[in-house]
Amino acid sequence: MTLGGAAALASNVGVQPPLGAHLDITDLSCRLSGLAAVDRAAMTIHPGEHVALVGANGAGKSTLLRAILGLQPAIGGRVALDGKVATSRVDWDERRRLAPWVPQRQAIGRFPLTVDELLASSGDRDAAGAAAARLGIVQLGARPLHALSGGQLQRCFLARAFGAVARGGRLLLADEPTAALDFATRDTVAAMLRELPVSVLVATHDKTIADQCDRVVEMADGRLREWRA
Numbered sequence: 523m524t525l526g527g528a529a530a531l532a533s534n535v536g537v538q539p540p541l542g543a544h545l546d547i548t549d550l551s552c553r554l555s556g557l558a559a560v561d562r563a564a565m566t567i568h569p570g571e572h573v574a575l576v577g578a579n580g581a582g583k584s585t586l587l588r589a590i591l592g593l594q595p596a597i598g599g600r601v602a603l604d605g606k607v608a609t610s611r612v613d614w615d616e617r618r619r620l621a622p623w624v625p626q627r628q629a630i631g632r633f634p635l636t637v638d639e640l641l642a643s644s645g646d647r648d649a650a651g652a653a654a655a656r657l658g659i660v661q662l663g664a665r666p667l668h669a670l671s672g673g674q675l676q677r678c679f680l681a682r683a684f685g686a687v688a689r690g691g692r693l694l695l696a697d698e699p700t701a702a703l704d705f706a707t708r709d710t711v712a713a714m715l716r717e718l719p720v721s722v723l724v725a726t727h728d729k730t731i732a733d734q735c736d737r738v739v740e741m742a743d744g745r746l747r748e749w750r751a
């Protein structure tokens with residue numbers, strides 16, 4: 523997506539600035555196999571802010587992102603998106619619509635979904651298709667997801683997430699979105715993220731991605747601390 527594309531995206535979704543959501547995490551804790559994977563974590567993301575979440579392997583970054591989406595139960599604390607805490611199935615569906623995500627491990631299910639079908643599931647096939655073109659995967663449209671390489675699959679899930687942002691997503695959650703990509707595509711994804719006019723929380727080990735964010739927050743043993751403002 524170009525800068526012009528971001529502006530078009532802004533007008534397409536019909537939302538006036540600020541396009542980004544406000545995320546407020548307070549005292550959030552999650553346990554995995556008896557371990558405090560997230561331990562009284564607290565963080566605020568202001569509308570339109572891009573925040574990198576860094577930290578060692580196993581620090582709890584993926585668990586935190588999953589908890590924001592209700593995919594990982596919390597044992598305590600609160601996650602509010604634009605002031606709203608999710609308490610029902612309907613609330614969580616709305617949370618996931620407002621916060622599209624790029625998962626670290628892409629679940630491709632038991633049924634043969636094609637790339638085109640995945641892009642259509644974003645809710646905005648045109649925007650997902652534009653992102654797919656920029657990511658160099660349009661020629662893969664008819665391919666089933668299980669017949670893709672790791673990097674091709676990651677590009678597909680990125681394109682879908684960009685489509686979901688165009689559909690009305692206001693906080694992009696991305697879990698190591700460049701981990702499987704070649705160097706050239708990493709640069710493309712870095713530019714696409716930079717241009718996004720919504721809030722972004724990206725867990726990453728990629729210094730280029732972290733450096734371009736407004737803030738870097740470090741996670742260690744489930745706890746968060748501001749690293750660079």
Ligand SMILES: Nc1ncnc2c1ncn2[C@@H]1O[C@H](COP(=O)(O)OP(=O)(O)OP(=O)(O)O)[C@@H](O)[C@H]1O
Binds near residue numbers: 554582
């Ligand atoms: N399904 C699981 N069952 C039990 N423990 C888990 C599971 N998934 C993760 N963990 C543990 O929870 C902790 C946090 O893991 P998490 O995946 O959130 O870390 P991360 O910071 O995303 O790591 P990485 O940088 O390696 O992706 C780790 O100690 C990990 O071993």
